[in-house]
Amino acid sequence: MLGREDLGADLGERATLVQFSTAFCQPCxxxxxxxxxxxxxxxxVAHVEVDAESRLDLVRRLGLLGTPTVLVLDASGRVVRGGGGQPRKADVIAALGAALP
Structure with missing residues (x-):
């Protein structure tokens, strides 16, 4: 589970798209x-971007291997989907289906 203290921002009312990025990442x-x-x-639905370099503790805790990495959280902050690399819009919308009530 992830929350405001982890992400530095409020979760979305229904779901949250969390993006882990770095400064020089073009696909980010x-x-x-x-x-x-x-x-x-x-x-x-909220979009929260996290600077992976400044949150190495969280990157390690989640076992992330590269940027961009996108996690889809449900309303309670539970990770329901995730993946690395640049996503397609249709794939993000489909992944949201697992998070939305």
Whole structure:
């Protein structure tokens, strides 16, 4: 479970898209746009971006191996889906289906 203390931001009312990024990661920029678009389309969904380099404790705790990594959290902060690399918008929307009530 992840919460405000882990992410530095509030969870979405229905789900949260968490993106782990680094400053020089080119695919992270495109991932940010995709996740922002999806969060804007689906009510109650938040997009939170975490700087992986400044949160190595969390990266290690979650066993993340690279950036971008995207986690889909349900309303309680439980990780229901996750993956590395730049996602397609359709895949993010499908993954949200596992988190939304």
């Amino acid at each position: 920029r495109a991932t940010r746009r995709v996740l922002d678009d999806v969060a804007g389309m689906v009510g109650g």
